[in-house]
Amino acid sequence: MCIVSLSMDKIVIVMPAYNEAENIKLMITELFNEVFPKVENVEMHLLVVDDYSPDGTGDIVKSFQDKYKNLHMLQKQKEGLGWAYIRGFQYAIDKLNADAVMEMDADFQHPPRFVKPMVEAYLNGADYCIGSRYIKGGSVPRQWALSRKAISYFGNLFIRLVLLKPSIHDLTTGFRLARVKGILDKIDLNNLMEPTRFAYKVDLLYQCIKNSKKTVEVPLEFAARTKEVSKFNPKEMTSTFKVAIILGIKDKIRFIKFGVVGFVGFAVNYLGLELLKRLGLSTYFATLFATEAAIVSNFILNNIWTFKDKIITSFKDLIVQFLKFNFSSLFAVIVQPLIVAGVAKLFGDTSLIRFGALIFALIFVIVPYNYVVYNLFIWRTWKIPKFFKRDR
Template identity: 35%
Template sequence: MKDAVVIIPTYNEIENIESIIRTVFSLDNDIHILIVDDNSPDLTGLKVKELQKDYQDRLHLETRKQKSGLGTAYIYGFKWCLKRYYQYIFEMDADFSHNPNDLERLYNACHVEGADLAIGSRYIGNKINVVNWDIKRVLLSYFASRYVRFITRMPIADTTAGYVCYKRHVLESIELDKIKFVGYAFQIEMKFKSYLRKFKIVEVPVIFTDRTKGESKLSGGIISEAIFGVITMKIKSLFGKK
């Protein structure tokens, strides 16, 4: 996976960070990782600094002053990557809910099959590929994606997915400073802006496994942002605001 970098935002992921980094690097000798850490109190960033000794020039760390939301962490990471040579830029969680083995499949969807944006999808073909979630969370996530698809008319089954690969030119075309959402709605907004720009978007089936270590960052406020923000986003698009 040449010219590829995986952005992993972290906040209190000390239980997962070493394992996820070593696993990703064990899969490919060319891929890089950028950790965007929000000054984790559990010293996640310090562990990353220790690991940089083993992966010089491949493991990168950017530390922000405080926890500021998933979306802003990714925007920070995108800008960092665009200043460098990377052509394929991934989003991936630190907690193994996204299987690192699927990185190559997402990469090939873009590099070999010509997609501009590849999404690791949990909901292709009316199947729900989620492990260890309670039924309420499964239904919330599934119907949230159906709701977003209905409002936006995007032909994407898993609109809230956070496991994706962007080609560089997609991110270059989006005015990153104008992204409004900071929670999981950020994932919807990025897909919607890519869709409006008519980029080729493909979904790659993956199995999502809920974290076994650390705490989930999902909250009621994040869910509300996703539900109500989508309508505003769609209305703005009708007036030509991409």
Template identity: 40%
Template sequence: MKITVIIPTYNEAGAIGGLIYNLEKVFKEIPSHDFNILVVDADSKDQTPDIVNEAQKKYKNIEILAEPIKRGLGAAYIYGMKHAISKFNSDAIIEFDGDFQHNPEDVKRLICEFDNGFDYVIGSRYVRGGTIPEEWSGRQKFLSKYGSWFIMKTLNLPTHDNTSGLRLSRVAGFYDKLPLDENKILSLYHAYKIHLLCEMLKLGAKTKEIPIKFLERRGGDSKSTVRDIFESLKVVSILKVRDFLGK
């Protein structure tokens, strides 16, 4: 199967080189699938694009999409997902952060569940065995943990980590049916994840959460802002109303 790992980046020079190297090592250990990497870069001002260009000389399975400006995580993923489906004919898409907060080794576990027949595999910080960084402030821990809990309770979801950035999604029957359109997605920022999660569940995706140890970011700065909290509240409210109206 063709598996595309999409990595959105904005100023991730401290992490992206090592991340690609480690992902490529993992790919070699899974010869049953054909992997490629799609970096969607939001016009980084640091060395991120240069480092990716350098890696392209060594590995032939890397492509970089350059956005003219930083438009938000959801916009970057929509761009990358559409490209993966139309240009690479990908069978599955893995969403993967570019700051090394996800462990490349976890790709093996995502693929294992995909091979077991799951359509949607979520790397979860909030099931038994999952963790968030010790170094996080109390505010960060509270917002992340209770944010996910709030989304689960409000929207009546079976999943515990509803904002996780590590996911594998099957394309056939699922991502090829989703509103992967900037005008239809409910948020162009981090909250797009809540919308796509609900759409996948609505489509009846066989879903599994696997525990992950979410690491501290490696260099660079967080791009998550207060706006993301309001975007999440907006998306949850719209989905709740739609659910109420049976849409």
């Protein structure tokens, strides 16, 4: 007989609080009295990360710990927002054995009523839930000046483009929930970019999305800060954009290598054809062998260079993936002539138009197709998203 474990998943809200004495009291009582009791089938915990706030935030948290068993506190030296979250995640994972952790601010900018839909999205199978201000049902504070709204909106749009993540609408939100197994535990939290700043959020989000099989956006009505002014300033903004750009370029390096390998493949193909012709083979067989030589060269170079972080080494995998690689190359063989012939038929069958059509087919069809196939099916650097969609 098998024994089924009925233990519920443990979700830890990591909440940095620096000089939040007023807010933290209300936050703790609202979460434990109003929100957690309504969240079913899961064990909710709150971990406050306090950097020995001079206003006594830590003492207030302590005073509630007898009453609320699932209230935890981590106190440490002040090192900035990013580290507060990172140390909090580490504590939640290593000490509290969290199955998922949530990022949430203490200042009520993330209204507690949005915790429940985030947890529900997780319970419905999401690996990563993003509290999103820029999908239906989400919003930024009405009180925000137009300039602030514009910076937030266009800043986000910029990051979406740079990171090539058009399907996610809010990449700078601070309200998120991540599964530990397979997502957070695969990330080197000690080496996130800009760990003292807000910008760490972009790096963390980027890596979480990469690891996640199912990413879901859940609407968030972002509230205006009730106390004090925001710490968000040009310095924070620049570092946020910097992180986005570096991450964007990092990913493109693979694409550039892939392009170089493709170019080498083309050279092998062309030179091989001429060489084999000279050795006396018929044009048909010379082209056939030269093309296969290019495919072999592409496979080897991509394996040891473009995708060296995912290098295939076992003999069996090499055979299987190489066969797949060959099979995927058939696409170009079939589609390229169709495009060239089609374009020639439409615009005239001249040498220039055939050349243009070939370049068009390569750039817009063959290259993207190959890149996607290699990343998804051969070296599997990308996960196939189950669906990128809003939860509600």
